Amino acid sequence: AQSVSQHNHHVILSEAASLELGCNYSYGGTVNLFWYVQYPGQHLQLLLKYFSGDPLVKGIKGFEAEFIKSKFSFNLRKPSVQWSDTAEYFCAVISNNAGNMLTFGGGTRLMVKP
């Protein structure tokens, strides 16, 4: 079945540690990829997106993600996390093989210890 998988459900890091959150999808066809963030008590907001071109995309707040087509992956990275990055992170995909609907992974809850 077509799906979006986020392997890490909970991640705890200390400030200044590096972050990498995994995202894999199983859709074929042309995909557009997104990472959304949900801070405590707030709505979902976009961190970054990939449509085409350079597979390394940069987003807000120092986040970046790399699209690796051969691995069906779109992992999120940040070299040095801050306490304010504590939030839940969601990977999402739109595929022309799946009705062009925006479909989310299960999310990764990140806690950054000060």
Place this chain on the structure above:
Amino acid sequence: DTGVSQDPRHKITKRGQNVTFRCDPISEHNRLYWYRQTLGQGPEFLTYFQNEAQLEKSRLLSDRFSAERPKGSFSTLEIQRTEQGDSAMYLCASSLGGRGTEAFFGQGTRLTVV
């Protein structure tokens, strides 16, 4: 303020009652999505509209769920004969349409069925 408004923000209802939620998208957006999110899970796609046309409704959780978007502007999501399992956050999002455009989310309506 995200630009997508949802009303009400919270709804407590007794089992068996009908509830209706409203979503006002960003005015120039022609695509509108509904999702359900339960604790610890990613947003689960329910349905979406392109203008007033409902393009995908097979993911609606049961025939107790229905959605409308008259005139391609605001949308309503109705749940008939609510059950305790319907308790969740219901999210609305809108976008300009097309696979590559960002979806903007509202704050959601939290439904509690008692």
